[in-house]
Amino acid sequence: MIGAIADDFTGATDVAVALRRRGIRTVLFFGLPPEPAGPAEHDAVVIALKTRTAPRADAVAQSTAALGRLRSRGVRQVYVKYCSTFDSTAEGNIGPVLDALADAMDVPVVAMTPSSPEHGRTQYNGYLFVGDVLLAESHMRHHPLTPMTDSYLPRLLEGQSAHRAGVVRLAQVQEGAIGRRLAELRAEGVRYALVDAVDDADLVSTGRALADAPLVAGAAGLAGGLAAAHARTGHEEAPAPAPRGAAAVLAGSCSARTLEQVAAMIEAGRPAYRLDVLADQDPDSLAGDALVWYDTLDAAAGAPLFHASAEPAALRRVQEALGVERSAAIVESAIGRVAQGLVERGVTRVISAGGETSGAVVGALGVPGGVIGAEAARGVPWIHTSSGLALLLKSGNFGEPGLLVAASQ
Template sequence: MIGAIADDFTGATDVAVALRRRGIRTVLFFGLPPESAGPPEHDAVVIALKTRTASRADAVAQSTAALGRLRSRGVRQVYVKYCSTFDSTAEGNIGPVLDALAEAMDVPVVAMTPSSPEHGRTQYNGYLFVGDVLLGESHMRHHPLTPMTDSFLPRLLERQSAHRAGVVTLAQVRAGAIGRRLAELRAEGVRYALVDAVDDADLVTAGRALVDAPLVAGAAGLAGGLAAAHARTGREDAPALAPQGAAAVLAGSCSARTLEQVAAMIEAGRPAYRLDVLADQDPESLARDALAWYDTLDAAAGAPLVHASAEPAALRRVQEALGVERSAAIVESAIGRVAQGLVERGVTRVISAGGETSGAVVNALGVPGGVIGAEAARGVPWIHTSSGLALLLKSGNFGEPGLLVKASR
């Protein structure tokens, strides 16, 4: 049994679907699962936290509590899921969380990699690439919350951790020498081993080498490699039913891909409403106006879009006027209230774009979790809840430009 702890909600869905793809029955909880919960029969459980930009103390406390809950369920392997762009604040939280969990589990060496080739993330000689450019030269250099200006992963991790970090090179991976290299790093007093991987075959190799490791970390790519090693031959999940009912799209991400997806919704003629936080800083009135607009729509117009996504120049104006944290808090609170109002009005398919946005939606709706279903895009699965609500939680950079249009048909 695998237990995963994810640092945001969309990352949790990404790792959950990486497990499900290999026929591993997976359930997802938003926050700590109830101690006595009896979910459908499953092989893996994923706990979605919201710790990527939390304080170090809060991130460690939440992650440690999640570890305790997983241990009480008898998990044999714990997987710490972080973003494939390794982004967090300068002080953490990848390092502090891993330090705490490794100490709690008495694990001397933790292997990890953010490599996720299907999403254009690869690690070579310890450097992280986004597409064909280094992380520090990619769009992540200008991320509004977690700007990444360094590409060398051991250096990034050592800034956050009390321990040293080293590299398992691509040559060592492909020579089948991962175990030997981990032993060398342990003898040198190195706690963290960043494993090179530039394609899915490298991740499968790493998964086989790490199948018995009690604590592993990384993006969804390595989780898929571990799932391949754990999967039982010939075992497949039953086909997931397509979600039904009225749909609505909520977008708060300002990533380049989400902006393309928002533009595609508008170009497709879908009704669209923009939350203008410069004009109104009250989340309640922002949501009230958006829902009043929704009430005027003709159902024949198709699933609507309510968004706060903005081009970089517009986003800078908002952040300069209101501050990064305050503007983000207003948007998240407003979108959460909109989600509540939409469900009260009969929406049964909620599609959310952005990690922080998705966290706000899930918290506002009080959804405890659900069963992982079919993917609307690679790494973007439908989540089926016991109440009949279906959620699609999309990371800002995930999906093709037409994803929101297609998923909300």
């Protein structure tokens, strides 16, 4: 059994669907799952936390608690899922969380990679690329919460951890020498091994080499490689089809791709409401005004968009006026309240853009977890809950420009 601990909610859905594609029966929990009541009916457990930008001590405590729950379920391999753009601050939380879990599990070397070629993320010579540019030259350099200004992963990780980091180079991956290289790094006193991978074949090779490793980390790409190594044989039931019913879109991400998707919603003529935190810093009144607007809409206008997404210059003005943490907290709180009001009004499909936004939505709705369904885009599956509510939690950078329009039809 594989147990994954994800540092945000959209990342959790991404890793859950990567496992499920390979026939791994996967259950997803938002927050700590209950203690098991009987034999497991699944092969993998994914726990979605909201720790990417949490205070370091909180992130470590939550992740350690998640490890305890996974151990109580008999998990043999733990996978720490972080973003394919290595989203983190200079202090963490990737390094502190891995330090704590590796210590708790007495693991001397942890192999990992953020490579996810299907999303344009690749690692070469220890450097992370986004498309054909280095991470620090990509849009992630200007991320409002986790600006990434260095592309060399060992250096980034060593800045967050008490331990050394090294590289398993692409030639070693493709020669089948991953195990030998990990042994060399261990002998040198290196705890973290960043594994190069530029295509899916590299990830499958890495997954095969790490099939018995007790602790592994990375983005959804490597999780798919591990799933290939553990894949069940025989027929796997197809995921549930895309849901129908009243829909609404909530966008808080300011990533370049989400901005394109928001623009596509507006260009398609969908009703759109902007949550302006400069005009009003009270989440209750922000959400209340948005819901009053929703109540005036004609159902024939199509699924509406509620958004706080902003271009970099506008975002800087907001952050300079209110501060980064305060402005983000206001947006997340308001969007959570809007989500509650929409569900109370009969919305059965909630589409959320952004990891922090999705965490706020799920928390406000009190959703404990769900079954992974069909993908609206690669790595963006529908989640079917026991209450009948369907969620689509989209990472800020995922999906084609028309995703929000298509998913909310």
